Amino acid sequence: MQLEVYGDTLCALVSATALASAGNQVFLHLPEGNVAQQLAQGDCPFREPGLADLMAEQSQAGRLVLSSLESPPHQQSTVVWLALSPDALELAVQIVAMLPTHRAERWLVVNQSTFPVGTSESLQRALVENTTESETGSAVVSLPDLIIEGNALQSFMRADSWLLGAEQVWAQKQVAELLRPFNRRRDAIMLMGSREAEFTKLAITGMLATRLSYMNDMANLADHLGVDIERIRQGMGADKRIGEAYLYPGCGFGGLSFSRDVMSLASTLQGSGMQAQLLDEVLRINERQKEVLFRKLWRHYGTELRGRRVAIWGVSFKPESSRIDNSPALKLIEALWAQGVEVHVHDPRALQVLGEWAGERDDLVLHDDPYAAAEGADALMLVTEWKAYWSPDLLRLKMSMAHPLLLDGRNVWDPDFIKQSGFTYFGIGRS
Amino acid sequence: MSDSRRNSQAWQALLAHGEEMRGKHLSDLFAGDGQRFEDLHRQTGAILFDFSKQRIEIETLDRLLDLARERGLAERINALFAGEAVNSSENRAAMHWALRLPVDNACVVQGEDVALLVHAQLQRMEEIVQQVRAGQWRGATGEVITDVVNIGVGGSDLGPLMVSEALTDWCLPGQSPLSVHFASTMDGSQLSQLLGDLSAHSTLFIISSKSFSTIDTLSNAATARRWLEREVGDCEGLLGCHFLGVSAAADKMTEWGIAPGNQMRLWDWVGGRYSLWSAIGLPVALAIGMPAFRDLLAGAHSMDEHFQQVPFADNLPVLLGMIGIWNTNVLGINAHAILPYDGRLKELPNYFEQLEMESNGKSVSLGGETVDYATCPIVWGNVGPNAQHAFYQLLHQGTEVVTCDFIVPARRYLEPQHNEAAVELVAQHELALANCLAQSRLLALGDAAVEGAEALPLHQRYRGNQPSSTLLLDELTPYSLGALIALYEHKVFVQSVIWDINPFDQWGVEMGKRIAMDTLAYIRGDSDELNNADSSTAGLLARILG
Numbered sequence: 001m002q003l004e005v006y007g008d009t010l011c012a013l014v015s016a017t018a019l020a021s022a023g024n025q026v027f028l029h030l031p032e033g034n035v036a037q038q039l040a041q042g043d044c045p046f047r048e049p050g051l052a053d054l055m056a057e058q059s060q061a062g063r064l065v066l067s068s069l070e071s072p073p074h075q076q077s078t079v080v081w082l083a084l085s086p087d088a089l090e091l092a093v094q095i096v097a098m099l100p101t102h103r104a105e106r107w108l109v110v111n112q113s114t115f116p117v118g119t120s121e122s123l124q125r126a127l128v129e130n131t132t133e134s135e136t137g138s139a140v141v142s143l144p145d146l147i148i149e150g151n152a153l154q155s156f157m158r159a160d161s162w163l164l165g166a167e168q169v170w171a172q173k174q175v176a177e178l179l180r181p182f183n184r185r186r187d188a189i190m191l192m193g194s195r196e197a198e199f200t201k202l203a204i205t206g207m208l209a210t211r212l213s214y215m216n217d218m219a220n221l222a223d224h225l226g227v228d229i230e231r232i233r234q235g236m237g238a239d240k241r242i243g244e245a246y247l248y249p250g251c252g253f254g255g256l257s258f259s260r261d262v263m264s265l266a267s268t269l270q271g272s273g274m275q276a277q278l279l280d281e282v283l284r285i286n287e288r289q290k291e292v293l294f295r296k297l298w299r300h301y302g303t304e305l306r307g308r309r310v311a312i313w314g315v316s317f318k319p320e321s322s323r324i325d326n327s328p329a330l331k332l333i334e335a336l337w338a339q340g341v342e343v344h345v346h347d348p349r350a351l352q353v354l355g356e357w358a359g360e361r362d363d364l365v366l367h368d369d370p371y372a373a374a375e376g377a378d379a380l381m382l383v384t385e386w387k388a389y390w391s392p393d394l395l396r397l398k399m400s401m402a403h404p405l406l407l408d409g410r411n412v413w414d415p416d417f418i419k420q421s422g423f424t425y426f427g428i429g430r431s
Numbered sequence: 432m433s434d435s436r437r438n439s440q441a442w443q444a445l446l447a448h449g450e451e452m453r454g455k456h457l458s459d460l461f462a463g464d465g466q467r468f469e470d471l472h473r474q475t476g477a478i479l480f481d482f483s484k485q486r487i488e489i490e491t492l493d494r495l496l497d498l499a500r501e502r503g504l505a506e507r508i509n510a511l512f513a514g515e516a517v518n519s520s521e522n523r524a525a526m527h528w529a530l531r532l533p534v535d536n537a538c539v540v541q542g543e544d545v546a547l548l549v550h551a552q553l554q555r556m557e558e559i560v561q562q563v564r565a566g567q568w569r570g571a572t573g574e575v576i577t578d579v580v581n582i583g584v585g586g587s588d589l590g591p592l593m594v595s596e597a598l599t600d601w602c603l604p605g606q607s608p609l610s611v612h613f614a615s616t617m618d619g620s621q622l623s624q625l626l627g628d629l630s631a632h633s634t635l636f637i638i639s640s641k642s643f644s645t646i647d648t649l650s651n652a653a654t655a656r657r658w659l660e661r662e663v664g665d666c667e668g669l670l671g672c673h674f675l676g677v678s679a680a681a682d683k684m685t686e687w688g689i690a691p692g693n694q695m696r697l698w699d700w701v702g703g704r705y706s707l708w709s710a711i712g713l714p715v716a717l718a719i720g721m722p723a724f725r726d727l728l729a730g731a732h733s734m735d736e737h738f739q740q741v742p743f744a745d746n747l748p749v750l751l752g753m754i755g756i757w758n759t760n761v762l763g764i765n766a767h768a769i770l771p772y773d774g775r776l777k778e779l780p781n782y783f784e785q786l787e788m789e790s791n792g793k794s795v796s797l798g799g800e801t802v803d804y805a806t807c808p809i810v811w812g813n814v815g816p817n818a819q820h821a822f823y824q825l826l827h828q829g830t831e832v833v834t835c836d837f838i839v840p841a842r843r844y845l846e847p848q849h850n851e852a853a854v855e856l857v858a859q860h861e862l863a864l865a866n867c868l869a870q871s872r873l874l875a876l877g878d879a880a881v882e883g884a885e886a887l888p889l890h891q892r893y894r895g896n897q898p899s900s901t902l903l904l905d906e907l908t909p910y911s912l913g914a915l916i917a918l919y920e921h922k923v924f925v926q927s928v929i930w931d932i933n934p935f936d937q938w939g940v941e942m943g944k945r946i947a948m949d950t951l952a953y954i955r956g957d958s959d960e961l962n963n964a965d966s967s968t969a970g971l972l973a974r975i976l977g
Contacts, residue, residue, distance in 0.1 A: 294573060295573030299667075303667055339567070
């Protein structure tokens with residue numbers, strides 16, 4: 001089949017590559033930006049096992065063709081695959097509303113993006129308004145992104161489950177046909193309404209967020225009880241009913257998928273006044289958790305922070321990303337600024353967007369070298385756990401910092417080792 | 432001296448005119464003059480002042496203004512605004528008006544630019560307000576401050592409380608949710624409730640006291656401090672993070688433990704009941720933000736200018752004050768009700784009680800003699816629609832004559848946050864407006880307002896002839912509220928000039944506090960004997976101490 005995939009998310013790249021590898025002809029429409037640039041240079045912007053190789057292979061074979069947002073779908077294409085970022089709802093509507101009309105065949109739009117519940121229905125309406133009589137029956141289906149980061153390609157090609165929200169039988173069949181190569185061991189497609197599929201995705205995200213906020217709550221208690229949360233985490237994870245995933249305490253989570261806009265059901269339940277109570281609290285706890293390193297610093301220096309200098313390692317909302325949406329670092333930096341602290345930042349990829357976010361100001365200095373950021377600092381805060389930060393040159397840090405104080409927002413360092421090296425150490429739920 | 436005062440030409444002319452007016456009923460005055468409203472109302476900026484329901488005629492105004500001129504009101508207004516020591520018993524100026532001077536308005540009094548001092552404090556206030564409203568004022572453990580408790584009493588409580596309540600529609604959320612609370616009573620009633628509900632980690636206290644020696648406030652402050660120490664623990668920076676101070680006594684704030692950077696100043700030349708325009712208004716600024724607080728000041732300043740510049744015949748504070756003189760000293764009415772028809776103004780009657788009664792509840796003239804005429808009437812009130820279910824019965828059918836000020840905004844619920852419920856709420860405001868107009872009409876006209884009243888039995892009849900004024904605001908905004916409060920401040924000053932008393936001291940509240948200290952020592956067993964205890968006090972003490 002011939003498909004038009006839209007988006008520059010990990011999900012877009014994985015879906016496009018996997019579908020091409022099964023013999024489909026795939027045109028990948030990329031919004032302008034870093035991802036498009038890197039792909040144009042032949043680089044793969046995501047470090048996922050097997051992804052770069054398979055992409056290169058499919059490109060070479062001519063089955064995966066990079067394209068722009070503006071270029072129209074090809075004549076033979078009947079499938080539009082949306083894997084856009086959660087803030088690109090308007091773009092999704094535009095794409096659907098601009099689809100060429102007066103064609104012999106109807107459209108199948110597969111929406112894999114994480115948008116508020118009910119979006120597939122509104123896309124369906126946009127599609128119907130756009131299309132003419134002959135195309136009546138065009139359908140939008142929801143196929144939520146369940147890709148697991150770190151194992152993205154495999155989690156698509158050998159998926160444990162697919163949530164397919166589709167009302168029309170022909171659309172269900174066509175999606176099943178598209179997924180056939182990835183659905184062999186057993187039929188893993190779970191059929192449901194598009195609203196139900198979208199809601200399931202949000203419920204999953206909400207559950208993961210709840211686990212994280214719960215662990216952060218436990219970590220804050222651990223701080224007061226003088227126990228090490230890492231041992232607690234391992235003990236909990238060993239219980240099969242709980243499992244190990246999403247139990248890592250930290251200085252808060254970010255990213256667009258976890259944003260209030262997406263998680264909020266208000267946009268779909270408008271008028272009913274309903275709110276998800278637990279989810280609200282989970283997000284509230286998370287916002288508070290983003291300032292946990294600030295609070296530790298505040299107390300350590302006896303509430304006197306004016307004129308101090310603090311280094312931050314990692315500002316992207318997660319490693320390997322250049323995005324800072326809802327990143328804990330932003331809240332932390334604002335808190336530090338408000339107390340008259342000069343902030344020095346290193347991040348492998350997100351410095352440029354951070355600079356754009358902050359604008360020109362004297363109390364923010366961006367560094368290409370992590371050690372230069374830490375020079376003369378009264379504290380170093382690790383906020384995003386890029387791999388390059390896991391085993392720093394402690395001697396060098398100790399020599400260059402004004403005060404040897406490390407605040408580990410991701411519990412990646414070993415407290416004993418750090419302390420033996422002459423630092424004061426604060427982690428999340430451990431010290 | 433006070434003898435000669437009422438013997439003066441203007442007084443005598445006024446009293447003679449009073450004789451002519453005696454027996455005239457408001458219903459006749461209205462019936463005989465279709466122009467009455469046109470002649471007997473004035474407007475400035477956002478306030479329309481209708482005094483056509485007062486028992487006066489145009490000539491009355493002439494007689495009243497003659498008296499004002501004879502008493503040298505113009506010179507006294509000049510003295511007030513020149514920073515002269517109009518508070519003679521304490522030898523101080525009363526320059527609350529300087530607190531609302533625009534920034535570019537230099538004002539040198541005794542070699543010092545007062546505007547500069549004022550704006551330096553406003554600037555300090557603004558920094559604090561911004562930090563708190565941005566969610567960046569931190570408790571000792573680094574938590575964001577979400578609750579502010581103002582600890583103060585009298586002028587340090589009533590003003591900020593009244594304005595905060597009045598401007599609730601301007602309490603737009605800052606970046607961070609913030610609630611402002613007030614604790615005043617010396618028995619700790621409000622504080623005990625608040626401490627049960629609030630988290631110490633995220634609570635900021637403002638200790639507000641001009642003298643920083645008010646026992647009510649200091650006892651509440653001490654309780655708050657102990658609570659914080661208990662809840663947060665012995666923590667560096669506890670006082671610095673959780674206490675702000677507003678006072679004229681910097682040394683006492685420091686002694687108490689208020690960090691120098693957390694101290695805001697006010698000055699001897701601001702009376703407590705005139706101080707909400709200063710840093711005493713900090714809770715207001717925290718709730719409504721600094722731009723709206725500056726609008727409040729601008730509204731008051733507009734009234735200051737009006738008071739100084741506009742001829743008496745069109746001068747709202749002068750007319751409001753002189754009509755009060757007419758009611759008190761010519762018609763002999765000793766009760767005055769404040770009746771706002773807007774629930775947001777529910778604290779306004781309390782505020783005006785203090786402003787009027789603590790200022791003009793005096794009986795010794797500036798020359799030190801006992802006056803032989805009535806001064807400030809008893810002032811009280813409530814939200815009008817609620818008072819209709821309480822004391823209006825007395826207004827309509829009791830034996831006392833009472834004057835009333837009706838205060839109401841013409842328009843309401845126009846703010847964007849009311850969008851959804853606006854239709855229903857606007858209908859409710861219309862209901863309040865209709866009641867306000869109906870009540871003042873019935874009070875004035877009595878049976879004449881009711882068709883076929885003559886046929887009703889006596890207990891269903893209305894005497895009428897109760898005089899009232901109506902102050903109609905376009906809308907209740909920070910600006911119009913500022914102007915309204917300043918209008919009453921200056922009204923009080925006008926009356927004090929006519930009565931020849933000092934409105935800026937309050938010696939009558941001192942002695943009770945001293946006697947209480949002796950009594951306290953006795954209750955706590957620190958002293959064995961209470962000097963000169965009357966048998967009532969002795970009997971009650973015996974029962975209390977068991």
